[in-house]
Amino acid sequence: MDESSVTQKEDDVADKDVVVIFDTTLRDGEQSPGATLNVEEKLEIARQLSRLGVDICEAGFPIASQGDFDAVRRIAEEVGPLTEGRKSGQPMVIAGLARANETDIKRAYDAVKAAPRHRIHTFLATSDIHLQFKLKMDREECIDQVITAVTYAKTLCDDIEFSPEDAGRSDPDFLVQVLGEAIKAGATTLNIPDTVGYTTPEEFGGLIKYLIENTPNADKAVWSVHCHNDLGLATANTLAGVQNGARQMEVTLNGIGERAGNTSLEEVVMAIETRPQTYKVQTNIDTTQITRTSRMVSAYTGMVVQPNKAIVGANAFAHEAGIHQDGMLKNQQTYEIMRPETVGLSASKLVMGKHSGRHAFRVRLEEMGYDDLEEQELNAAFKRFKHLADKKKVVTDADIEAIIADEIYQPQEIWKLNHIQVSCGDHSMPTASVSLTGPDGKVYQDAALGTGPVDAVYEAVNRIVGVNNRLTEFMINAVTEGLDAIAETTIRIQPINDEAYGFNPQTNMPFSRTYSGHGASTDIVVASARAYISALNKMLAAQDEQSSEVSVTA
Numbered sequence: 139m140d141e142s143s144v145t146q147k148e149d150d151v152a153d154k155d156v157v158v159i160f161d162t163t164l165r166d167g168e169q170s171p172g173a174t175l176n177v178e179e180k181l182e183i184a185r186q187l188s189r190l191g192v193d194i195c196e197a198g199f200p201i202a203s204q205g206d207f208d209a210v211r212r213i214a215e216e217v218g219p220l221t222e223g224r225k226s227g228q229p230m231v232i233a234g235l236a237r238a239n240e241t242d243i244k245r246a247y248d249a250v251k252a253a254p255r256h257r258i259h260t261f262l263a264t265s266d267i268h269l270q271f272k273l274k275m276d277r278e279e280c281i282d283q284v285i286t287a288v289t290y291a292k293t294l295c296d297d298i299e300f301s302p303e304d305a306g307r308s309d310p311d312f313l314v315q316v317l318g319e320a321i322k323a324g325a326t327t328l329n330i331p332d333t334v335g336y337t338t339p340e341e342f343g344g345l346i347k348y349l350i351e352n353t354p355n356a357d358k359a360v361w362s363v364h365c366h367n368d369l370g371l372a373t374a375n376t377l378a379g380v381q382n383g384a385r386q387m388e389v390t391l392n393g394i395g396e397r398a399g400n401t402s403l404e405e406v407v408m409a410i411e412t413r414p415q416t417y418k419v420q421t422n423i424d425t426t427q428i429t430r431t432s433r434m435v436s437a438y439t440g441m442v443v444q445p446n447k448a449i450v451g452a453n454a455f456a457h458e459a460g461i462h463q464d465g466m467l468k469n470q471q472t473y474e475i476m477r478p479e480t481v482g483l484s485a486s487k488l489v490m491g492k493h494s495g496r497h498a499f500r501v502r503l504e505e506m507g508y509d510d511l512e513e514q515e516l517n518a519a520f521k522r523f524k525h526l527a528d529k530k531k532v533v534t535d536a537d538i539e540a541i542i543a544d545e546i547y548q549p550q551e552i553w554k555l556n557h558i559q560v561s562c563g564d565h566s567m568p569t570a571s572v573s574l575t576g577p578d579g580k581v582y583q584d585a586a587l588g589t590g591p592v593d594a595v596y597e598a599v600n601r602i603v604g605v606n607n608r609l610t611e612f613m614i615n616a617v618t619e620g621l622d623a624i625a626e627t628t629i630r631i632q633p634i635n636d637e638a639y640g641f642n643p644q645t646n647m648p649f650s651r652t653y654s655g656h657g658a659s660t661d662i663v664v665a666s667a668r669a670y671i672s673a674l675n676k677m678l679a680a681q682d683e684q685s686s687e688v689s690v691t692a
């Protein structure tokens with residue numbers, strides 16, 4: 139059969155509404171345990187979100203800490219004005235989160251105001267359970283606080299979003315009252331969060347319809363949905379919201395976020411792209427940037443994407459079963475509803491090996507979407523590529539991605555790994571010697587015994603660096619198949635005796651800090667050592683930042 143006669147993607151619909159993408163990877167996403175990002179990483183991700191075409195970037199929660207404030211302010215200043223490559227032609231709106239009180243709102247405004255387009259996002263819980271036990275206020279007091287907060291926010295900026303936290307479990311008629319007052323006080327976006335991921339698609343879609351139909355002046359605001367994934371329904375609930383009139387979706391890359399996470403950007407965007415007849419809306423997202431953004435977020439947060447994750451998982455476009463492979467060879471649409479290129483997975487099967495030069499390597503990187511690397515980053519990646527090509531006959535795109543993540547998506551280098559030497563086996567005590575360059579530029583060496591080679595390396599590093607921490611997670615993955623595959627290691631460490639740092643807006647409790655690190659090498663012990671140094675560098679940089687911080691309490 140002629141391939142073009144098979145229509146997989148639904149035919150497009152003319153004159154579709156735009157549903158705007160509000161990305162909260164840097165705020166709700168960063169609240170995932172262990173996803174701590176430093177300012178430079180947040181800036182890098184924000185730049186990539188701009189390239190991806192995100193309409194509104196919730197850059198953080200400025201009152202939470204000085205570090206959060208600085209990150210939001212720098213994103214507003216440095217990323218806020220960017221328009222290059224954006225489908226909408228407009229720069230991103232930079233939003234800052236604030237509880238419904240003057241101090242939070244002023245702090246959020248001060249952080250975002252440098253962006254040409256900025257927004258204050260304020261929230262107050264409306265469910266009886268939150269009012270009674272968390273806020274200890276009655277419904278009337280809740281409405282008064284919303285009016286006061288939104289009215290104050292409106293004196294600072296035009297673009298105001300209000301969220302009734304735990305809307306999914308709030309009384310719909312009370313929501314109608316609160317939201318009507320929020321519009322009257324000047325809110326321009328009303329966001330309906332299913333904070334605890336409790337609702338079902340029918341219920342949540344019905345709630346959005348009910349609120350839009352019953353709230354006075356509903357047409358004066360954009361209706362938004364913000365779903366959590368506790369029952370695995372975040373994507374379905376968000377899309378149900380859109381089908382019932384929501385025109386803003388709040389999402390994160392890879393679905394990271396509190397507990398089971400938030401709605402994942404890639405899932406809702408690709409559902410809308412692939413099923414235009416069903417959803418009849420469009421987004422401003424450049425879908426070819428999805429894979430790159432997903433990988434960047436995963437590398438910086440240390441939140442590894444499960445292989446079977448829709449759209450961005452390693453197996454999302456892999457066909458293993460013989461029958462499937464046979465079908466794919468006859469016509470790709472037998473088993474594929476989206477082309478991998480649409481999400482930025484390269485189609486090219488160009489083989490790179492030890493004879494490939496710097497030019498070919500650069501061209502390949504550009505084809506893979508890495509067209510903005512600094513000369514020095516390109517040189518470092520090329521050096522790693524050559525080293526790898528000496529060991530491995532064929533260097534695949536996945537290997538190149540691992541090199542980029544290992545070389546480029548790394549924290550500021552305080553300690554640098556020079557080399558390690560290990561001796562191990564089933565008849566000897568594993569021993570490691572390690573050479574590091576310290577922050578003062580001097581070379582330090584030490585050796586240690588361990589229960590295994592990785593433990594021995596970590597002990598030797600600890601003897602040199604001397605910071606107290608505990609290893610809370612250790613993961614190792616082969617990037618490709620075969621014995622010569624690159625291993626990617628992701629680890630998490632927690633400082634011992636850590637001081638509280640910032641607080642979680644939902645629980646009002648201090649965050650417990652975890653730092654992730656990642657490393658890649660064809661040698662798993664080297665990959666593990668790189669990951670450990672990466673996590674230590676992240677932890678040390680955060681401790682430096684914290685000691686120079688004015689502490690903020692709320």
Ligand code: KIV
Pocket residue numbers: 166261301303304329331332333334364366
């Ligand atoms: O889940 C939630 O309720 C939130 C609000 C702050 C919007 O993240």
Ligand code: ZN
Pocket residue numbers: 166331333364366396400
């Ligand atoms: Zn949330």
